[in-house]
Amino acid sequence: MSTYFGKGGSNYLYLRVPMGACDFSTRYYSYDDVQGDTEWEHFDLIDNDYQLKVPIIKRASELRGETIKLFATPWSAPWWMKINGTTKGIAHLDEQYYQPWANYFLKYFDAFARQNISFWGVNPQNEPSQGYNYASSIPVMGWSPEAYTEWVANYLGPTLEKGGYGNLKLMILDDNRMWLPNWVNTVLANEKTNNYSSGIAIxxxxxxxxxxxxxxxxxxxxxDKFLMYTEACNLVRVTREDLGDWEVGERYANSMLQAFNNWVVGWTDWNMALNEDGGPATFNDNPTIWGYNAAIIVNATGDEFYKQPPYYFQAHYSMFVPPGSVHIQLTYPNPGGLLHVAFLTPENNVVVILYNGNDQDIPTVIIDPERGNISINVEARSINTIVYK
Incomplete structure (x- = not known):
């Protein structure tokens, strides 16, 4: 925890919290699996929430020295609310449950409020293309852009507002950027959905x-809508031979540089930590063949953990680019060489992040007409951060 949130750590501020089971849950669950309970009389958080999530969230805020900004995301409604009666496959919400499903969000936020935990934002659905455009073996619930628009405009948005959660930053999409044009043009063309939405999650x-x-x-x-990356994960099963694989970190470097040079204001990794099998998780009912990589891999039997290259690539941003920083434009005469991004912080520091993905060093001069020049040799396959007044 200190590695992420404590003094000298990577200074994380935002955390994504799954609303129920996700692809890194060891079993399927919702907060009310009692069929037909549309009044949510049996709604309750589970033991993992009370014993793990709640203490971890509170500890993160203590270490950070300020309240962590949380945003919630559901993978699926309870199985009995979906047209196929299951959490997987091609499955979407039965229209008769549009209002109860919106009320479920209120119950969720109220339950955490009773634990003195508040949320900053909400994504109405994780990857709505799954379960709609194609089947999946993880908990999913598909939405067409049109159905999603109707539900947010006429059910979720008004319900959150009336329930006292209208201040939450509602982010549409929460899916891959290949879906951006259609979803932005469809969902946000609706005036009510547009008014309820603050950002676009990618x-x-x-x-x-x-x-x-x-x-x-x-x-x-x-x-007027912010863009925020809300999930990234290297979709390759981790092995001991993968530990320290620099190329995994370089994938993060390329994505973050593209994002922050194109109006994105935040970037969120998927898992804070996984075990040496890339879990725990149960995908496709066969946990022996599934598992992904993460910024930190935990060896529970050895009471130790390994910080992977993605941890350090992300720390170049989280440690040196504080909230309130603004992007500033850099020009570079050789676009095929060095990748770069720059920011001006609230303390009036200039932060320049340089990534060289080539196999040769690149001598570089940062020329600031107001503050002078800085010469640096950007070594092959390296990421460098320069901070100056």
Whole structure:
């Protein structure tokens, strides 16, 4: 915990909290699996919430020295509210449950409020393309952009507002950027949904096969909505041989540099930590063949953990670019060489992050007409952060 939130750690401020089971849960659960209980009389958090999530969230705020900003995301409604009666496959919410499902969000936020935990934001659905455009073996609930728009405009938005949670930052999409144009143009074209929405949430999984132009287009179409990356994970089962794999960190570097140079204001990793099997998780009912990588891998039997390259690549931003910083433009005469991004912090510091993904060093001069020049040799396959007044 101190490695992420404590003094000298990576200074994290935002945490994503699953509303019920997700693909890194060891079993499926919702907060009310009693069929037909649309009044949510049996709604309650589970033992893992009371014994783990709540204490961890509070400890993170203590270590950080300020309240951690939480945003909640559901993977699926309770199984009995969906047309196929299961959490997986092609499955969407039965329309008769549109209002009860919105009320479920109130019950969730109220339950955490009783634990003295408040939320900053909410994503109405994790990856709505799963369960709609294609089937999946993890908990999913698919939405078309049109159905999603109707539910947010006429059910979720008004319910949160009437229930005292209208201040939450509601972020639409929460899916890969390949879906950005259609979702932005459809969902935010609705005046009510637009008014209830504060931002657009994006996942990184198709970054290598989709253009970052989509980010700029989303900003230009909706300049009053912030863009935020809300999930990233290296989808390769971790092995002992993978520990310290620099290329995994470089994938993060490329994604973050693309994002922050295209109007994105925040970037969130998926898992804070996983075990040496890339879990715990139960995917496809076969935990022996599934598992992913993470910034920190825990060896529970040895009472130790390993900070992976993604941890350090992300720390270049979380440690040196505080909230309230603004992006400033850099120009570079050789776009095929050095990748870069720069910020001006609230303390009036300039932060320049340079990433060299090539196999050769790149001598570089940072030229600031107002503050002078800085010469640096950016070594091959390295990331560097320069901070100056």
């Amino acid at each position: 996942h990184w999984y198709t970054d290598s096969s989709s253009s970052d132009v989509a980010l700029r287009q989303a900003h230009e179409a909706q300049p």
